[in-house]
Amino acid sequence: MYRYDQLxxxxxxxxxxxxxxxxxxxxxxxxTEDEFKPLRLQNGLxxxxxxxxxxVAIPYGVLSSRQLRALAAIARxxxxxxxxxxxxxNIQFNWIRLDQAADVLAALAEVEMHAxxxxxxxxxxxxxxxxxxxxxxxxxxxxxxxxLLRQWSTLHPEFSFLPRKFKIAVTxxxxxxxxxxxxxxxxxxxxxxxxxxxxxxxxxGGLGRTxxxxxxxxxFLPASDLLGYVEAILRVYNRYGRRDNIYKARIKILVKAxxxxxxxxxxxxxxxxxxxxxMAIDAGMLDRVATHFAPPAYAELADAAPERAQAMRxxxxxxxxxxNVLPHRVPCYRAVMIALKGxxxxxxxxxxxxxxxxxxxxxxxxxxxxxxxxxQNLVLxxxxxxxxxxxxxxxxxxxxxxxxxxxxxxxxxxxxxDYCALATARAIxxxxxxxxxxxxxxxxxxxxxxxxxxxxxxxxxxxxHVGDIGILGVDKRGQEVYQLTLGGSxxxxxxxxxxxxxxxxxxxxxxxxxxxVDVYMERREPGESFLALVRRLGVDAFKARVYxxxxxxxx
Amino acid sequence: xxxxxxxxxxxxDPWREAAAEGPLPDGDVIVPLARFTAEREAxxxxxxxxxxxxxxxxxxxxxxGDLGHLDLVALAFPRFTDGRAYSQARLLRERxxxxxxxxxxxDVLRDQLLLMARCGFDAFELRAxxxxxxxxxxxxxxxxxxxxxVSPAPGGRV
Ligand code: SF4
Numbered sequence: 001m002y003r004y005d006q007l008x009x010x011x012x013x014x015x016x017x018x019x020x021x022x023x024x025x026x027x028x029x030x031x032t033e034d035e036f037k038p039l040r041l042q043n044g045l046x047x048x049x050x051x052x053x054x055x056v057a058i059p060y061g062v063l064s065s066r067q068l069r070a071l072a073a074i075a076r077x078x079x080x081x082x083x084x085x086x087x088x089x090n091i092q093f094n095w096i097r098l099d100q101a102a103d104v105l106a107a108l109a110e111v112e113m114h115a116x117x118x119x120x121x122x123x124x125x126x127x128x129x130x131x132x133x134x135x136x137x138x139x140x141x142x143x144x145x146x147x148l149l150r151q152w153s154t155l156h157p158e159f160s161f162l163p164r165k166f167k168i169a170v171t172x173x174x175x176x177x178x179x180x181x182x183x184x185x186x187x188x189x190x191x192x193x194x195x196x197x198x199x200x201x202x203x204x205g206g207l208g209r210t211x212x213x214x215x216x217x218x219x220f221l222p223a224s225d226l227l228g229y230v231e232a233i234l235r236v237y238n239r240y241g242r243r244d245n246i247y248k249a250r251i252k253i254l255v256k257a258x259x260x261x262x263x264x265x266x267x268x269x270x271x272x273x274x275x276x277x278x279m280a281i282d283a284g285m286l287d288r289v290a291t292h293f294a295p296p297a298y299a300e301l302a303d304a305a306p307e308r309a310q311a312m313r314x315x316x317x318x319x320x321x322x323x324n325v326l327p328h329r330v331p332c333y334r335a336v337m338i339a340l341k342g343x344x345x346x347x348x349x350x351x352x353x354x355x356x357x358x359x360x361x362x363x364x365x366x367x368x369x370x371x372x373x374x375x376q377n378l379v380l381x382x383x384x385x386x387x388x389x390x391x392x393x394x395x396x397x398x399x400x401x402x403x404x405x406x407x408x409x410x411x412x413x414x415x416x417x418d419y420c421a422l423a424t425a426r427a428i429x430x431x432x433x434x435x436x437x438x439x440x441x442x443x444x445x446x447x448x449x450x451x452x453x454x455x456x457x458x459x460x461x462x463x464x465h466v467g468d469i470g471i472l473g474v475d476k477r478g479q480e481v482y483q484l485t486l487g488g489s490x491x492x493x494x495x496x497x498x499x500x501x502x503x504x505x506x507x508x509x510x511x512x513x514x515x516x517v518d519v520y521m522e523r524r525e526p527g528e529s530f531l532a533l534v535r536r537l538g539v540d541a542f543k544a545r546v547y548x549x550x551x552x553x554x555x
Numbered sequence: 556x557x558x559x560x561x562x563x564x565x566x567x568d569p570w571r572e573a574a575a576e577g578p579l580p581d582g583d584v585i586v587p588l589a590r591f592t593a594e595r596e597a598x599x600x601x602x603x604x605x606x607x608x609x610x611x612x613x614x615x616x617x618x619x620g621d622l623g624h625l626d627l628v629a630l631a632f633p634r635f636t637d638g639r640a641y642s643q644a645r646l647l648r649e650r651x652x653x654x655x656x657x658x659x660x661x662d663v664l665r666d667q668l669l670l671m672a673r674c675g676f677d678a679f680e681l682r683a684x685x686x687x688x689x690x691x692x693x694x695x696x697x698x699x700x701x702x703x704x705v706s707p708a709p710g711g712r713v
Contacts, residue, residue, distance in 0.1 A: 010699045018696045022666065030689065031666075038636060039666055121636070151701045157673035158645055161638030238642045273650060278703065 001062045001369065002147050002292040004112045011154070012109045015116060019043050020102035027099070042122055042160070044115030045101050048421045052096040054104055055118040057125040059150060060132060060143045061089040061372040065359035068370050070111040072355035078104050083355070085340065085348040085376045087412055087463055088167075089127045090118055094419050116154060121162045123153035123234070128170045129177040130373040133293060134381045136329045140189045140197050142172035144290040145226060148281060152227050159234050163241035164249035166234070167206075179374065179490035181205045181213045182466060184251045185233060190220060197223045203233060203263065204255030207460035211496050212252050217264035223286075225271075228279030232271035236263070296367040296382055301332035306386045319445060320392055320403040332385050336366075338378040338395065339410055342402040347413040347431050348376030357398045365391045374463075375412055375451075377405065407444040408452060408517065409435045412463055416456025416473060417480070423456035425473025425480035426506070430454055433510040438517075447517060450530050453488070466490035468530045469516060470497040471509060482509045486516065486542055487534035495531075498539045501547050512546045519545050558687055560668070560679040561656075563694055565687050568680075570606060570627065585629050588613050591621075599624055608660070611639035615646045622653045630676070632661040641674045648675035648705050665690040669697060675705040 004012070019039075026036040040046075044055040056071070063071075071091060075083045078100055079093040086092055096104060108114055118125055126146045133141045149168060153159070159166075169183040180186025186202035199221045205214025221229050233251075242248045255263045307325075311318040326335040338358060341347055350358075362370045362380055365387050371379035383391055395401035404410050411434060414420065416427030431454055438444055453467030457474075464470030470485035482504050485497030504512055519542050524533050534542070559568040571580040575587055585606035591598060598605055599621075606627030607618060618625065628647060630640035640659065647653040658678040659671045668679055668690060681690050 007699050007701070011697070011701070014697050014699070021696075030686070035635070035664060035666070121638075154701050155670075155697075156702060157670040157700075158641040159638070160670050161636050161641070161667075235642050239639055243637060243639075275649065 001064060002059060002143075002289070008112070009109075012112075012114050012116075015043075015114065015155075016102060016105045016109055019105060023098060023102055038120055038161070040101075041120035042117055043101075043105065044118035045096070045098075046119060046421070048094065048419050049417075049423075050419070051094065052098055052101065053419065054093045054096045054101060054115055055086070055090045056093070056108060056113060056115045057118050058089050058091060058113075058372050059125065060128050060146050061130045061374075062143075063370045063372065064111075065363045065368040065370065067111045067113055068355050068359040068362070070107065070113070072352040072359070074104055074107055075352040075355070077107075082349055082351045084346070084415060085350065085372050085378075087374045087376065087414070087461060088125070089130070089372050089374060090125065091372070092415070094415070119165070121164050121166075122160050123149075123156065123162075123166045123168065126150055126153070126168045126170065127178060127183075127374065129173055130371045130379055131177060131326070131335060131381070132172060133295060134326075134328055134335050135173045135175075135177075136327055137174040138172050138329065139174070139191060140172050141290070141293055142170040142178075142187075142189055143293045144286055145187070145189075145199075145223065146170050147289045147292070148227065148285070149230065152230070156234075159238060162234070162238055163243045164246065164251075166237070166251065168230070174492075176490070176492050176494075177374075179463070179466065179494075181494035182207055182211075182463070182490055183214065185230065186214045187226075189223075192220050199223060199226060201229065201233075203267075204252040204260065206250055206252045207463060207465050208250070209247055209458050210250075210252065211460070211465040212256065213494050213496070214252075215255060215260035217260060217267060224281045225276065225279075226281060228274055228276050229267070229271055231279060232267045232274060235270055236266045240266075295330075296369070298330050298333060298382070299384065301384060301386065307388045310389050316403075317389065317392055319441060320401055321388070322445065323403045323407065324401070324405045325388065328382070330382075334383050334385055334388060335371075336380045336383045336388070336391060337373070337405040338380070338400050339402045339405050340377055341411060342404050342409050342435055343399070344432055344435065346428050347411050350378075354398070354400065358400070361391065361394055361398075364394075375410060377410070403441060404444055406449045406451070408438045408447055408450050408513070409444060411435065411452045411454060412467070413454040414456050414461035416454075416462075420456060420461075422459055423473070424458075424475040425456050425482065427454045427456040427462060427471075427473060430471060430473070430482065430506060430509050433506075434513050437510040437514055447521065450517070450520070452513065463490065464488070465496045466494065467497065468534075469513060471513075474503060476503060479505070481505055484509075484512060484516075484546075486539050487531055489531050498534075500539055501543050515545045516542050558681045558683060560681060560687065560690065561677065563691065565691075570604075572608070583626070585627060588617060592617070595621070606656070606658075609640075609643060611637055611643070613643075615643045615651060618647075618653075619651055622647070622651055622655070625653075625655055627656040627658060627678075628653060629658045629660045632659060632663055632667075635662040635664050635667055637662075641670065644671070644674040644676055645705060665693045668693040673700060673702070673705065 025031040046053045168185045169178040170187040171178040172189040182205045188200040201218040202214035366380035411431045413427040413431040417423035454471040455462035455464040466488040484500040488497030583604040604626040608629040
């Protein structure tokens with residue numbers, strides 16, 4: 001993983017000092033709240049319903065055991081003993097005091113972490129595939145490029161006051177686990193005919209009030225030109241993006257207004273006029289960063305699949321293998337997912353004890369490295385296959401072996417009205433109700449992959465537009481009601497969900513999900529995914545069942 | 556007291572701002588772009604130094620042929636959260652090669668000064684209600700940066 005050099009260390013220390021001074025000036029009145037707000041946001045500090053919330057970046061979703069223990073310590077010292085993993089490879093602490101915020105940042109700096117640009121109208125922390133460097137379907141490791149983008153974007157003097165927030169996601173694999181089509185810039189590593197590494201560049205994707213998938217503006221950008229080209233995109237956006245209406249200020253609106261082709265031409269013109277050589281990533285730069293992401297020292301192991309025999313004997317282990325264990329590019333290794341879901345859990349929440357336990361297990365079984373996924377789970381990415389049984393036992397003891405990854409109960413949910421100042425409805429209790437309605441693990445496995453995403457308002461932090469089943473909380477004359485969408489996907493054939501019908505009160509959501517799943521189970525062809533079935537049947541087939549069922553229920 | 560920061564110090568400001576129309580003040584004068592375009596010949600022939608003020612909507616390329624005759628370009632921040640002048644500054648310095656004074660005017664606050672300087676601004680008209688001594692501290696907030704400095708660096712850049 002990336003280790004700070006002298007520049008990073010100095011920079012982060014100076015950032016903490018600067019923020020401490022800004023807080024002091026806010027507290028003595030030299031800074032007004034309006035002047036302070038953008039400054040605190042660019043340090044990850046939000047004012048929520050009950051307290052300040054601090055959003056900490058987990059670059060590329062990778063943590064060391066030492067860092068995870070530091071997060072646990074922060075949860076204990078400055079929060080109420082837990083943290084919340086978000087859909088953007090961040091962790092949020094919900095109960096921070098303004099006068100202690102700089103102390104938390106200093107504690108983070110101790111372990112080479114920060115909260116810089118996790119919020120605000122600037123280039124946000126770059127996200128990528130949580131299986132980067134692990135997945136067998138990878139073309140090239142995206143993380144060195146993410147790190148170069150992180151450095152380039154950090155306190156970029158030209159782009160610290162953009163019209164609106166700006167999110168970049170990078171994928172290096174064939175299967176897109178970084179949801180690049182719903183980001184302001186999406187980058188896909190590709191090879192050209194000669195085998196040279198480059199990027200396909202998408203712009204203008206995003207969720208929220210105006211959900212839209214990104215458009216390709218360049219099929220192949222040589223990798224060395226990445227920073228210059230991204231800078232050109234940002235400059236066009238900074239100059240011409242709308243600033244008169246925050247709902248129309250994202251780059252997607254500009255791309256839509258100009259048309260993707262015209263926008264792409266403006267970017268090309270800006271890029272051509274730029275000092276492209278000065279912005280080029282040279283091999284030395286890339287190599288220096290890439291060494292940080294070198295694979296760990298894998299052992300030479302003989303048996304490629306030692307877990308099979310045990311799985312024959314132990315069905316519970318087999319179920320866990322089936323859902324929570326993924327293949328690794330190194331044949332005798334596996335990636336093990338830890339679901340922070342199920343059993344009444346708040347999706348994405350982890351207590352300090354859980355974090356410490358996972359940090360210990362990572363040290364024992366996975367080279368001291370932990371990943372955080374955008375589905376709000378954790379991953380031990382490099383587990384030797386012959387250790388799987390021992391790890392499984394240890395996880396079971398800790399209550400962390402829930403074999404539900406990718407199933408109906410592996411729900412993505414934002415904090416919603418339980419915490420968030422922008423929320424219109426709660427998300428957590430809805431997730432818990434669905435979880436309770438699908439308590440039978442055998443049934444979950446029978447259903448298979450099915451993604452449910454819940455957002456507590458149209459800002460869509462829970463990515464409801466791209467869930468197989470999306471659930472959006474809305475406020476209707478003071479009542480929390482929920483709108484269901486079907487058939488969204490953030491993967492390769494990305495699509496936005498279609499609204500199923502009228503909104504439902506909170507106590508009917510889990511039942512509606514149940515009926516949607518029933519239709520899937522009855523109508524699916526062998527091997528047919530939920531998404532494929534929705535595309536084949538259309539949502540009306542589901543609508544009849546959901547709302548027909550409700551009438552019958554009411555009668 | 557002066558509110559103009561240059562070369563890490565508060566300095567007297569010899570420049571006067573001219574309105575869109577009406578009589579020009581004597582001496583060094585800053586005119587809005589529209590007036591410069593309309594009265595270009597007369598303005599260039601006049602005694603005293605000349606500066607042009609751009610609004611964030613203006614394209615710096617409009618001055619491309621005239622920058623050699625200008626001693627100052629003022630870029631406006633209508634609100635400190637409006638970041639368009641940062642791009643204008645870099646374009647003026649890097650693309651158009653402007654080497655004169657590049658001045659930040661409008662909602663100019665302490666916590667943005669270093670960003671402005673790093674985009675090529677070298678003069679800062681601090682908002683009237685802010686303490687200039689306090690603001691001078693901003694330039695020492697960071698000793699390092701991830702981005703290359705703006706080039707060509709104008710003389711006297713902080
Ligand atoms: S979707 Fe809305 S309620 Fe949920 S975290 Fe985002 S802003 Fe808050």
